[in-house]
Amino acid sequence: MGGRLVACSCGDDLRDCRRPRGCQHCSVWHGFAYRGPDLSFQPPGRAPGDGGSAVHAGGAARHSEIAVIAGQQRRVIENPISGERIVVRQTAEETGGELFVFDLFLPPGAHVPARHAHPIQEEQFTVLAGRMRFRLGRRIIAAGPGETVVVPVGKPHWFGNAGTEVSQARVEVRPALRTEEFFEANETMARAGHFLGTRLPRLSDLARVLLEFEREVSIPNVPPLLVRGFLAPLAWLARRRAGGRD
Known part of the structure; x- marks a missing residue:
């Protein structure tokens, strides 16, 4: 899927850039925002016309929910304290460790607990629904549907839902490492x-x-x-x- 890149990994806000497909600070060419395969999505809990739905497996206390997306079962990881809901799209095993892809859902008012950084990973958010707010270092960035924010390696950041509806973002983490286990x-x-x-x-x-x-x-x-x-x-x-x- 496409999208308008909001922030380059160097920190440049591309909405103010005179060259909308390139960064005026580091000259990186931004031909597209989303580098992974086109992964259509139906939110868990809905029953779309193509038969997708959310099912619950045996009432287990951990990882009990499975989302059925395009005929494939995808695990749901949910943090009841922070409100984060993660639907796994591509695992480290499936990508040979290259990346971990998931859909992130945040209810209104939800956010990560604290600023943090990823020492050797780049994190990319493409907002699909709702509005999100990001803090990259000292920069505050608001992003809506179709906009992408790239968090560079080692950059302190924070993010949350900035609207009144549930926000949804497609997130890519490169390399995958043990990110899925961290969420678990x-x-x-x-x-x-x-x-x-x-x-x-x-x-x-x-x-x-x-x-x-x-x-x-x-x-x-x-x-x-x-x-x-x-x-x-x-x-x-x-x-x-x-x-x-x-």
């Missing part, structure tokens, strides 16, 4: 009641996740060695609470 870990903690009222996990559980997925997510502007030194004792505490061993 957050869902598991949320359903187990390991989150505080701030939408963040308990500090010890957060430490454990940040250490386990340090290639996928990081705390902005804090040296990794300092993070590891501070979080390691807390992660050990989380393992003890969970009944694990070193």
Whole structure:
């Protein structure tokens, strides 16, 4: 699918660019916004005319919902604390680790809990429905249907629903790494009641996740060695609470 690129990976807002298909700061040619295959979508829970629907598998407490899209079963990962709902489109296994593609749904008022960065991954959002707001460093970017925001490697960012309706975005993460497992870990903690009222996990559980997925997510502007030194004792505490061993 096509789309109008809103922000280049160098941080240039292309809506103010004199060359709408190219970045005036880094001269990158933006011939198209979406680089993956054309993946048509029907939101989970609806029964479109082509027979797509959402089904529930056995009432399991974890990963219990499966979306049927174009005749294929796709897993749904949902965080009941943050409101994030993820429908997996392409997995790391299916793309040889090149990328992880998912549809992100956010209800009105929902947003990620805190600013974060991806040390070695680029993240691309193409808004399909509703409106979203992004913060890239100090830049605030609003995006609507057909617009794409690219978050460069290592860039601190935050995003949320900026409208009054459910927002939907197609998200590509390159390379895939263990991003899907990271989302699963957050869902598991949320359903187990390991989150505080701030939408963040308990500090010890957060430490454990940040250490386990340090290639996928990081705390902005804090040296990794300092993070590891501070979080390691807390992660050990989380393992003890969970009944694990070193």
